[in-house]
Amino acid sequence: MLKIYHTPPTRSVRVVWLAEEMGIPYEVVPVQFGGPHSPEFKSASPLGQLPAIEDGDVTMLESIAIMQYLLAKHGPSPLEVKRDEPDFPAYLQYLEFGEAGLIAIGNAYVATRLRAPEDEKKNWTVNYVIEAIRQRTGIVAARLQDHEYMAGGRFTAADISVGYALGIVKFFGLSELEPKSAAYLERLSSRPAYKKAAGQV
Ligand SMILES: N[C@@H](CCC(=O)N[C@@H](CS)C(=O)NCC(=O)O)C(=O)O
Numbered sequence: 001m002l003k004i005y006h007t008p009p010t011r012s013v014r015v016v017w018l019a020e021e022m023g024i025p026y027e028v029v030p031v032q033f034g035g036p037h038s039p040e041f042k043s044a045s046p047l048g049q050l051p052a053i054e055d056g057d058v059t060m061l062e063s064i065a066i067m068q069y070l071l072a073k074h075g076p077s078p079l080e081v082k083r084d085e086p087d088f089p090a091y092l093q094y095l096e097f098g099e100a101g102l103i104a105i106g107n108a109y110v111a112t113r114l115r116a117p118e119d120e121k122k123n124w125t126v127n128y129v130i131e132a133i134r135q136r137t138g139i140v141a142a143r144l145q146d147h148e149y150m151a152g153g154r155f156t157a158a159d160i161s162v163g164y165a166l167g168i169v170k171f172f173g174l175s176e177l178e179p180k181s182a183a184y185l186e187r188l189s190s191r192p193a194y195k196k197a198a199g200q201v
Contacts, residue, residue: 012051020193091151098161163188
């Protein structure tokens with residue numbers, strides 16, 4: 001069975017959320033954030049980062065790639081926008097943007113906040129990251145002015161990608177969410193699959 005190394009609120013939430021939405025059977029292996037880590041987890045995720053999966057002989061890391069793998073393996077699914085749909089390019093863009101554009105840069109903020117010595121917690125880089133994330137949430141806000149979801153006129157994996165990132169922005173108080181983004185996040189986080197993945201039920 002698909003094994004998901006998962007500890008909320010890390011990015012493994014995206015993978016469990018997708019598995020729940022698609023009805024894919026899986027087993028959760030909890031991981032202590034920051035270690036110590038089991039040899040099995042270290043072999044699936046040499047950097048010690050969440051998420052990682054094991055699926056038969058396959059091991060993978062990177063939350064977006066894992067979502068694409070599960071969609072390809074267990075699809076077709078309405079959670080994907082297909083290449084013959086007009087919003088296919090937008091789907092790809094926001095699927096990747098949720099991680100690469102929006103929240104990857106946030107790791108520097110989280111590491112500084114959790115691990116830096118007291119007198120280095122408010123340095124130039126932290127301010128740079130906060131400003132970068134503020135600008136990037138603006139891209140999502142602009143999309144939401146005339147779209148209910150990121151692509152395809154429906155809830156898709158792109159919303160799992162972006163919605164998870166917005167949740168982290170809110171969790172750490174990284175940027176004020178404008179009303180449509182706040183309502184979008186509310187809409188996504190009221191889904192039973194999200195609640196399960198986030199450990200809320
Ligand atoms: N781009 C990766 C990022 C993975 C990542 O940074 N995971 C964080 C938790 S959300 C982590 O495990 N950090 C611990 C560390 O870097 O030591 C993904 O999307 O899966």
